[in-house]
Amino acid sequence: MKIAIMGAGSLGTIIGAYLSKGKKHVELIDVNKEHVEALNLSGATITGTVEENIPVRAITPEEMDGNYDLVLLLTKQMFNQDVLSNLQSHLNDNSIVLSLQNGVPEDSLASIIGKNRVIGGSVEFGATWVKPGVSELTTTEEAFKANAFQIGELDGTITDRIHQIKEVLDLVGNISISDNLAGTKWAKLLVNVAMSGMSTALGCTYGDVLDNESAVTSAVMLADETIKVGQATGVEFAELAGFNLGIFNLAEDKSNLPQAIGFTKIAFGPQALLKPSMLQDLEKQRKSEIDYINGVISSNGRETTINTPFNDLLVRLVKRAEEEKIVPNFEQNLSYFKELL
Numbered sequence: 001m002k003i004a005i006m007g008a009g010s011l012g013t014i015i016g017a018y019l020s021k022g023k024k025h026v027e028l029i030d031v032n033k034e035h036v037e038a039l040n041l042s043g044a045t046i047t048g049t050v051e052e053n054i055p056v057r058a059i060t061p062e063e064m065d066g067n068y069d070l071v072l073l074l075t076k077q078m079f080n081q082d083v084l085s086n087l088q089s090h091l092n093d094n095s096i097v098l099s100l101q102n103g104v105p106e107d108s109l110a111s112i113i114g115k116n117r118v119i120g121g122s123v124e125f126g127a128t129w130v131k132p133g134v135s136e137l138t139t140t141e142e143a144f145k146a147n148a149f150q151i152g153e154l155d156g157t158i159t160d161r162i163h164q165i166k167e168v169l170d171l172v173g174n175i176s177i178s179d180n181l182a183g184t185k186w187a188k189l190l191v192n193v194a195m196s197g198m199s200t201a202l203g204c205t206y207g208d209v210l211d212n213e214s215a216v217t218s219a220v221m222l223a224d225e226t227i228k229v230g231q232a233t234g235v236e237f238a239e240l241a242g243f244n245l246g247i248f249n250l251a252e253d254k255s256n257l258p259q260a261i262g263f264t265k266i267a268f269g270p271q272a273l274l275k276p277s278m279l280q281d282l283e284k285q286r287k288s289e290i291d292y293i294n295g296v297i298s299s300n301g302r303e304t305t306i307n308t309p310f311n312d313l314l315v316r317l318v319k320r321a322e323e324e325k326i327v328p329n330f331e332q333n334l335s336y337f338k339e340l341l
């Protein structure tokens with residue numbers, strides 16, 4: 001099986017390294033030439049909660065040759081159209097593209113390369129690109145190995161190919177197969193909307209959000225909007241690490257808000273040091289995936305006539321930071337959320 005890691009950035013460097021260590025025929029593909037050179041010359045270095053150096057083969061997209069059986073899509077969603085157009089001529093009828101991107105890109109991917117070629121997944125660990133050749137694992141090794149990804153077919157059927165891909169990805173960490181991919185992707189989306197969204201809008205870590213009552217309450221309001229919009233579009237939310245996310249479905253009188261806040265502090269406390277990939281993009285003065293995370297709740301909210309004031313505000317604040325090329329100021333942006341509460 002010939003495997004491509006399309007986008008060997010924060011996550012791709014680590015995933016590509018572990019698949020290479022497992023002696024798979026894998027190519028790490030990235031536009032960053034300096035990174036590609038460093039990977040080939042010195043191997044992929046993983047720092048953070050583990051320290052490893054693993055020899056890998058890396059190439060730029062222009063160097064792609066022949067067809068891939070499995071492509072792990074690990075570029076950011078805003079580049080999907082370009083990345084897939086480039087990839088098309090390296091796919092055959094049986095090639096599989098597994099999107100591990102946050103958000104819910106699967107339908108859009110299927111419209112470009114065909115439904116039968118797409119499967120989806122959610123990544124349950126965090127990583128930060130450090131410098132050419134080096135990426136940092138930001139989740140504990142134990143949590144990463146125990147629960148690395150969930151993957152599934154678009155229609156939830158459990159197929160032979162899903163089992164085959166699980167076997168390959170088990171080289172990275174433990175993989176679960178989902179029979180409810182939409183529910184799995186929306187459960188991860190909820191985490192990204194609430195915790196990653198709030199951390200990005202305030203320019204801080206998960207821990208800073210949890211430590212501030214207005215910030216953590218706003219994160220719960222973002223989660224509540226996600227549940228209501230998701231359910232209105234027919235999503236049955238999957239459990240997240242054994243937790244039922246229904247706790248975020250706030251009653252009209254908000255009587256269950258304290259329980260939802262308490263749950264948030266307990267569930268995300270162990271990830272206090274996490275800095276979301278969207279905030280990493282703002283720090284690099286780049287556009288983030290905000291349109292594909294909180295923006296999905298706002299746009300689906302408009303279609304289902306559900307009000308999403310917290311997500312709408314958050315999208316505006318992050319887009320402003322993108323335009324001004326700044327990292328958001330905690331106190332200043334928190335004041336806008338306080339006005340909404």
Ligand SMILES: NC(=O)C1=CN([C@@H]2O[C@H](COP(=O)(O)OP(=O)(O)OC[C@H]3O[C@@H](n4cnc5c(N)ncnc54)[C@H](OP(=O)(O)O)[C@@H]3O)[C@@H](O)[C@H]2O)C=CC1
Pocket residue numbers: 006007008009010011012029030031032061074075076077079082083100101102103123124125126127128129277289
């Ligand atoms: N980082 C994390 O902790 C997590 C990320 N995710 C998701 O995984 C996906 C990848 O995230 P992440 O690893 O952080 O992203 P990164 O930006 O770190 O990595 C993407 C890599 O792809 C490269 N790239 C850009 N355009 C192309 C192209 N046309 N062809 C090939 N390579 C290209 C980028 O190069 P350059 O930088 O030079 O543009 C970069 O090295 C995102 O959808 C994110 O939401 C999910 C869970 C956790």
Ligand SMILES: CC(C)(CO)C(=O)C(=O)O
Pocket residue numbers: 102125126127191192195196274275276277278
């Ligand atoms: C690792 C995690 C959950 C942190 O927000 C993530 O998905 C991201 O950074 O995009």
